[in-house]
Amino acid sequence: MIRAVHYLNQFFARAGAEEASQHPFTVKEGAVGPGMKLEQELGGKIVATIFCGDDRAAGDLAAFGAEVEKALRELAPEVVVAGPAFNAGRYGLACGEVCARAKALGIPAVTAMHIENPGVELYRRSAYVLPAAPTALGMNDALTRLGRFAAKLAAGAPIGDAHAEGYYGRGVRRVALHEKRAADRALDMLAARLAGRPFTTEVPLPAIEHIVPAKPLASVAKARVAIVTTGGIVPKGNPDGLKQSNSTEWKAYPIAGLASLDAGKFESIHGGYDTSSANANPNYVVPLDVARELESTGAIGALHDTYYVTAGVGTAVAEARRMGREIAEDLRARKVDGVILTAT
Amino acid sequence: MISALGPVAIELGANRVVRGVKIPHPCGDPTLDPSRDRALRLGLVRGALRALVTPLEEAAIFEGERVPPGGSAA
Numbered sequence: 001m002i003r004a005v006h007y008l009n010q011f012f013a014r015a016g017a018e019e020a021s022q023h024p025f026t027v028k029e030g031a032v033g034p035g036m037k038l039e040q041e042l043g044g045k046i047v048a049t050i051f052c053g054d055d056r057a058a059g060d061l062a063a064f065g066a067e068v069e070k071a072l073r074e075l076a077p078e079v080v081v082a083g084p085a086f087n088a089g090r091y092g093l094a095c096g097e098v099c100a101r102a103k104a105l106g107i108p109a110v111t112a113m114h115i116e117n118p119g120v121e122l123y124r125r126s127a128y129v130l131p132a133a134p135t136a137l138g139m140n141d142a143l144t145r146l147g148r149f150a151a152k153l154a155a156g157a158p159i160g161d162a163h164a165e166g167y168y169g170r171g172v173r174r175v176a177l178h179e180k181r182a183a184d185r186a187l188d189m190l191a192a193r194l195a196g197r198p199f200t201t202e203v204p205l206p207a208i209e210h211i212v213p214a215k216p217l218a219s220v221a222k223a224r225v226a227i228v229t230t231g232g233i234v235p236k237g238n239p240d241g242l243k244q245s246n247s248t249e250w251k252a253y254p255i256a257g258l259a260s261l262d263a264g265k266f267e268s269i270h271g272g273y274d275t276s277s278a279n280a281n282p283n284y285v286v287p288l289d290v291a292r293e294l295e296s297t298g299a300i301g302a303l304h305d306t307y308y309v310t311a312g313v314g315t316a317v318a319e320a321r322r323m324g325r326e327i328a329e330d331l332r333a334r335k336v337d338g339v340i341l342t343a344t
Numbered sequence: 345m346i347s348a349l350g351p352v353a354i355e356l357g358a359n360r361v362v363r364g365v366k367i368p369h370p371c372g373d374p375t376l377d378p379s380r381d382r383a384l385r386l387g388l389v390r391g392a393l394r395a396l397v398t399p400l401e402e403a404a405i406f407e408g409e410r411v412p413p414g415g416s417a418a
Binding site for chain 2: 208209210211212213214215216217218219220223225231273274275276277278280281283284285286287289290291293294299300338340341342343344
């Protein structure tokens with residue numbers, strides 16, 4: 001008989017609604033609420049239900065996680081199930097944390113939530129997260145899939161890839177021998193595509209979000225303009241050790257009083273293009289010489305007194321997004337109106 | 345944004361894109377003589393300034409402006 005522990009929030013554990021969102025972490029014997037159906041699907045026993053108020057859990061995930069870990073050590077289940085959390089953000093974070101803590105103790109765990117729940121992005125790499133509907137209307141379906149997946153985990157059965165098993169991809173690649181060579185598989189996909197038949201890519205591209213164009217400036221002649229580049233231009237000698245690829249950092253360097261970015265004073269440390277032209281004339285990447293001319297003639301109101309740089313090569317999209325947000329916040333705080341971004 | 349890979353930049357979410365020269369030197373061309381090279385760069389940055397004041401409903405690629413060698417920024 002499988003021994004499972006189930007995590008719920010205060011609402012599904014029937015301890016109260018929003019007013020109970022500070023409910024302390026609690027361990028209760030047996031199955032509660034959705035745990036009844038989960039137990040059937042699992043074909044095992046929920047030895048304990050653990051639950052916590054949403055604010056209490058998500059407000060301090062580290063403290064919450066420590067309580068979860070302590071409880072799981074004492075209960076020593078064979079598998080942990082959390083949720084489903086649907087599109088409830090705080091609940092999703094708590095479910096993800098429960099699974100991550102279980103995994104750290106060597107106990108397999110699974111949760112389920114809607115794709116837009118922030119818990120998916122935060123925990124999909126450290127936990128099995130199954131899709132779920134946005135609301136509790138999808139409860140029965142989610143419990144069925146959670147129960148079956150948990151039974152496999154508890155039995156130590158091999159878990160296939162994300163596509164076959166239905167969990168959100170964890171970004172894990174396993175080396176495996178395929179019965180067909182890559183070239184044959186690629187041609188099969190091409191043939192399917194040309195014939196209009198369905199096929200599944202082996203290299204899914206990240207989804208690109210649509211960005212609404214910003215409002216135009218009323219006049220550049222009255223604007224403060226900054227230059228931002230992903231081209232890796234740094235002061236000669238790279239004083240801050242900016243990485244030449246897989247960047248996780250950006251820097252801002254002063255250009256006040258400079259008419260041009262001169263060779264020998266600035267250089268490119270970018271690891272993704274031939275930097276000989278940029279080193280001979282850094283203005284090819286940060287066009288300060290002509291920007292100064294446009295400032296002196298009044299075409300640009302004022303040039304911001306620093307330029308911003310990172311090396312855009314091999315950088316993870318999530319890192320790029322964070323750096324972009326940080327640079328934008330800094331530009332806004334310094335009252336910059338417009339930006340010329342140069343990309344190599 | 346000045347990029348030699350305009351369509352890629354737009355595919356990835358950039359909305360105001362000026363077509364740059366080449367990946368290693370988006371803002372100029374080292375094969376030109378210095379005065380033509382500088383005029384090309386000036387035209388690219390002027391194209392970027394024009395993009396900044398252009399109302400857009402969706403992403404667009406802008407061209408650098410033509411500036412004669414030795415031409416002024418005015």
